[in-house]
Amino acid sequence: MLRSPEWHLLIVWYFFLGGIAGGAYFTAAIADNFGSSRDRSVVRFGYILALLLIGLCGILLILDLGTPSRFLNMIRNFKFWNPMSIGAWMLGVFGLFAFVSSALSLSADPARARMRRIWSLVGTIAGFFLAAYTGVLIGNSAMPFWRDSRLMGALFLASGASTGMAALSLLLFLSGDAGGEGFKKIKRADRFAIVFELIVLAAFLTWLGAASAPLTSGPRAALFWGGLVVTGLLVPLALDIAGRKVRALGALAAVLVLVGGFILRYVIVMANA
16 A cells, blocks of 8 residues: 655745745746846846745745755755655755845946856756756656646746746735836736646646546645636636736736645645545
């Protein structure tokens, strides 16, 4: 008889915050390399938010492992066949990219800005890996439902993009910078990210077929359909489209996207509980 891994809310938060970190870093890197000087707040907020969340992810992972020595042991003894070892290493690598990008974002020197842009494009790969890796980790489990979820990595990556953008737009709103061009660009990009996530989610459920029952018709079906699909995706998309010029609605949509991103990881992690 298969025994479900002892995963609980610490791991749900780890998956959730890691996804936001990857999405926020990616958004900042795109704004940094292809935006204008009016996107400076997006760049700075994105890099610093990614760094802070990576720090929190490290703390959560250490708490889940029980002692800091176990985490350090994973760092010292890299094992490419061990998914947890790969995850710990990638967390450290992405943390390094986020730290350097954050430090360079505080300088207005053109030479450092060029260095930061090149550095961030490479760092985006690490951010994408972290956002998708958690889904791949679950998909490689031998547990029922998880083992059939081959699109889990893609779904977590899509969710990381939308929640990262949502977190950044919410920070801009709370900082009073929602009137700038950066806020409008992020909200526009987040609309596309939500649509993409809906498409990936539909493909995910189609691929699973009857194996999706723990989500779609099990004890957590109401949370999946009502909390994730409706409240976390469809309602924010409608708010963003209907209230493009009402910044408060954009901020509310961002909050709902974040709630939906957490629910997605919660219902999937707890599907075999």
